[in-house]
Amino acid sequence: MYIAQDQVIDIARMGAGIGAGIVAVGAGIGIGKIGAAANEGIARQPEAAKDISGGSLILAALIEGVALFAVVVTLLILIL
């Protein structure tokens, strides 16, 4: 399959788009699992609801941070 020279940059940019999409999948799965575990923990022990919610909020933000690392890399692909 012959790819013309001026198409290579566009295909590289498409890679950036696909990468951003896969990042969203990863973040969604991770935060979904945290939410599921948090809800199950609160259901088993309602008096720990505050601790569980506080901890899961921080963990969700950490996962979001990793996802945004990848988004920044994608933006760098597009710009640089």
Next chain:
Amino acid sequence: MTLLRPILMLLVVAGACGLTWKFAEHHPATNDQAFMALYMHLMPAKLVAGQAGDHAESDAGEGSEARSHGEPGEGEHAGGAHEGAPPLVALPLPGVFGFFDGDPRHDGAQLVMTNLQLFQIAAVLLVFIAFSGVPSYLRSGRGDALTRTLAGFCVAIRDEMVYAKMGKDLGARFLPLFLSIFWFVLFMNLLGLVPGAATATASPYVTAALALVTLLTMLGCGMSVQGPLAYWKNLVPHVPAWLWPLMFLVEVIGVLVKPFALLIRLFANMTGGHMVVLSFMGLIFFFAGNDFSALKSLSIAPVAVGFAVFIMIIEGFVAVLQAYIFTQLSILFVNMSIHPGH
């Protein structure tokens, strides 16, 4: 008296927006480059003297600007437009800081004031105005609603975030730092949602400065409490001797990467939210097309504005959450550097 502080705060916000509108460089744009022109609002705009509303250099200036915006020149903003406008405030720097030079026309590196600095100053003024009644409230128990709310939040930060991790005596020494970080980041994030305002934390340099504060606190306090060499030795948990070099390398990189992650997290959250809103707004211009068709753009406008409002609601929540996360992780990192725990 109870309304004085909110009115002063609104005046500060309005003043910052007005100064930005008056002094920030204005780039006129065409409809086919609508997205790029909108995204340029996320880049810091230099403050130039005597330019807004002054279209005396209009024909020559805008002709060359339309051509220079025609090419996909992302990231290259104030270099080509408005060649004749000098920066409003420029501070000369030693040549070592050549990377931060904002005004290539003068010799040497010049630190040029951008609209981000305006909003950082506005955030600091807002913090001072909002908290001006809190000391007397803490002493006498009398204060208006704003003072009591802010004092309540500060007590929550103190008890549940700082003292819970660091203990009372150590926490009391670090509490001013973490309170300052939290309220400064919160006000900067929230200012970004005001129409016409720029988000200071949407710039990697501003968040890098904040993350640098955390990093220097980690290193400085860790090394002064534990001793300079003991700090680096205590980074690594108890591992077999053959594993120690690798773990040491991993932990040293971890010390640098953790504040870097703080930087990226705050910067990307703020910029990403704005970029989504700007993309929805850009859809309106994109649908209008080159013939400026009002019918097409009006038909997409309710959907685009609706989504943009929804995203801005989420952005408000993200602004508060990211300030909380930044502070919480800073507390965690500083605590881990002072009490390694293993």
